[in-house]
Amino acid sequence: MLAEITAALGAIKTGSDIAREMAAAHSLDETRGKAPELYGAMAEIQHRLAAMQLAYAALLEERDGLAREVEEIRQARMERERYVLHQLPQGGLVYRFKASRESGAVPHDLCVHCYEGGVKSILQPNGSHLVCPTCKTKLRSKGSAAVASRRGGVCVWTL
Template sequence: MLAEIASALGAIRTGSDIARDMASADSLDEVQGKAADLFGAIAEIQQQLAAMQIAYTSLLGERDALDREVAAMKLATLDRQRYSLHALPLGGLVYRFKATNGRADVAHDLCVHCYDLGTKSVLQPNGTHLVCPTCKLRLRAKGEASPAAKRGGVCLWSV
């Protein structure tokens, strides 16, 4: 962007010099000779301004993309604060949802591997295991599955 500004300022300076020479010309022929140079300088200025406008528009697009990325990162950070690392009774780690007052979210556990990659993958009960539907990780949970898990419902694995 600085190169475009410097180039435009140079073209403006050239046009200004030509206009000054036209003002000090002694004859109509000199003025007409300088007019062609002045039109060329004006065309150069317009070209430089158009290049600056394109660069400016590109910078605005980049800024907007960065603003969206920052907003997404803030939202992800807030979401990550809703989970804490939890050790299962028979080994293995999960990210457990921290229940908060007034929230209607269902308690659930997330796969540590997927969570660290930026994906929220809810572990699903399958017999005596919790299974990640994304990476297929299997964690042995406490003893036998609860009746809710056997029915395919929600099962909270307690310590």
């Protein structure tokens, strides 16, 4: 964008210099002789301004994309803050949902491996184990782990 602005300012300076020379001309023929140069300078200014407009539109698009990305990251961080690293009595680590009355969510645990990779994968009960439906990690739970959500599922956190 800065290059386009610099080029446009240069084209405007050239056009201004030509117009100044035309104003200082000593005859009508001399003035008319400069007209093609002035038209050329005006065309260059128009070209440079169009390039600036395109560069500006690209910057706006990039800015909007970054704003969306920041919002997604913010949402993902808020979602991640709803979990705390927890050690099961049998030694396995999970990310446990911080249950609150307001959330209304079913208590559940997430797979640590998937969590660190940006994937929210809810551990599912399977006998005396909790199993990750994504990476198939198996943790001994012996019934003392949080009740895993039966709704289960996997969603990507986009991180």
